[in-house]
Structure formats: structure tokens, C-alpha cells
Amino acid sequence: MSDADSTDTTDFDDQDAPTPVGVKLGSTRTVLDLPDERDGRERHSTLTCLATYEDAITGEEKALYGHDAAVEYPDSVRFMLRSGLPENDEGVADAEAFFEAVVDAHDVPADSAVVYAVPTIDNEAGVENLKAVIEGSSVGEAAVRSFPESLCGAIPAYGDGLDAIDEVFVSVNMGSTTLEACAYRRGEQLSPFSTGSVTGNEVDRWIVAAVEEESQGRVHIDRTTAREYKEERADVYDFEPFTDVVQQPGGGSHEFTVDRGVRDPVDRYIDDAVDAVANEFLPELANDHMKPYQLALGRPIAVTGGMACIPGLVEEFEKRLSAELDRDVEVVAPDDPATAAAEGAARIAERLV
Known part of the structure; x- marks a missing residue:
């Protein structure tokens, strides 16, 4: 697993209470918001993906999760929530195995109060599948609740605590699989x-096409590389063209410059x-x-x-x-828009316990 930098937020004083946990099981990233060892909070982020491979010695099928899977197997890695929710039995099974690996890697206790963010998608079956993944896991024995992702994400944008719950406001969630917008009146959608x-996924596809066009067809990148260009290089006001290198099919390498290939999308x-x-x-x-x-x-x-x-x-x-x-x-916007939904969910979990 590859974690983002940990971020301290609110205090967690009652060590006898169930552990409050915020979860965002997202199409691109999964984020856990947990108490840390210093009575604060920390967030852990990893890519929501897996890749299967054959063990070179035993021949058994094994699975690799998160960042390592995306980097080592870019052509076969599976982002099991590409549409935002588990769509079928295979997607549910993949998501269950992935989520268990994540909570196990971060020692999330079984006796925890889990609040998870749910995207605003008109897909009742998919929402039920997500519910099955989270509520059927080994954590959340004390309580499991779900709240809209756009509400959870907006909570840190309006400051500390849960002030947003008592206000009337509009929230826009710019996610990988959907653009969500909703007004809230004291928590009511x-x-x-x-x-x-x-969507962010559409931008990745646009970057693939734009880089190919900008290089006059000489360069074709995969969507994992396009996502990395977007996340690591994009800047609305201070973008600087950069160079990258691809291996040629017949051998050798080709260096190319990316400019409008990222800016235009x-x-x-x-x-x-x-x-x-x-x-x-x-x-x-x-x-x-x-x-x-x-x-x-x-x-x-x-x-x-x-x-x-x-x-x-x-x-x-x-x-x-x-x-x-x-x-x-x-x-x-919150300090970290990508992890804000998990942070807001964790604040709700703290209130619940």
C-alpha cells in the first residue's frame, strides 16, 4: 500500500469509546481517516485498484493492491469502482478483498464506528453493493452509517467541527466518475x-488523445500515465511544459514535450x-x-x-x-479536496460515538 502524507486534525480524547473511522471508498482513491497515536487524526490514501499475477514459483494467482498494482501492471490493473460503485458480483468481490486489505494494513479495530461517504449516483443496486462491502467487512462493529459524499466533503471546507450541518449551502464534488452538485439545508439534500x-476520468481520456495529437501520432500513453500527468503536472495559471520519454516498439526511446496535451483538457x-x-x-x-x-x-x-x-x-x-x-x-475548498470526504465522515463518526 502507498499512503499519502498523514494530516493531523481534531482531537480524540475518549480512548474507551469505539474508534471513529471515516471512509471514502472511491473510484480512484480510497481514504481512511483514523485516530493517530498523538490523540489527533491522520488520513491514509491509496489507489482503489488491484492486479492479479501468477506466482513465479508456485504458479498460484496472487493479488497486488493500490499504487504498486497501478505502477507494476498498468496494462492489466483493475480499478474495480470505475463507475463509482461496485456494479456486479465480481466488482463486489474485488472491492471486498481490496477493502479488507486496506483496513488490515492500517490496523483498523473491529470495535469501530464507521461512517462512509456515498456518491450521488442514481444506481440503487450499486449503492447496495457498496453498503454490502463496507457493512460486511471486519470493521464497524459499534456502528456503520453512510452520508452523501458531497456533504461529507463540504464539512472541512467550512472550517473545524460540523458547522456545515446547521447551514444552507451548495456543495460541488469534482470526482473521478461524476460531477455532483447538491444544496443542503441543515443536512437535508x-x-x-x-x-x-x-469527470476526472474523462480528463484522463482527453489527455491521452491530446498527447497523441500534440505529438502528431508518435506518442500514445496509457490512462495511468495520463492521470499522473494531471495530478502531478497540471496547473491552471502556472503550468510549465515538460518532457517525458517512451520506448519505441522497435527499440530505442523517444523524448517528447507535453504542453497543450495537459492544458487543453x-x-x-x-x-x-x-x-x-x-x-x-x-x-x-x-x-x-x-x-x-x-x-x-x-x-x-x-x-x-x-x-x-x-x-x-x-x-x-x-x-x-x-x-x-x-x-x-x-x-x-478544504485543505485537501481529495481526502475531504473521509475527513468529514470521520467528524460525523466522532459525533456519533
């Missing part, structure tokens, strides 16, 4: 919206996200709940999810959304 056409994503929020979600919210709509736009809009981690994206989204709506709109 109003006009939940999601689309699979504006990110720019396109921001435009599409603004269009979806301004011209699809917000009109529906205004039509269904005019007063909460007015109240929500008077407060900052919370933006979370992996795409919000790209430097400058939140600021540019605010700028373009304000122009599209012809009014000043403030947009805020």
Missing part, C-alpha cells in the same frame, strides 16, 4: 444532481463543470427550492474532489461561474 460526462473540464452547475443544477434548484437557492448563493460554494486539487482550478471555477451567472460567487 435538496435537488441532488450528478453527471458522468464531466483541464481548461475544457472547467468550462464543462461551470456549464453543468450554472445551466443544469442551479436552475433546477431555483425551480424546486427558490428560497434555499437564494440563501445558498449568498454563502460560499464548497468544492471538493480530486479535480479540485489541481492548482488554480478552484479559483478559475469561481471566476468563470461568476461570469456565467453574472453575479459574484465565492467558492471555497
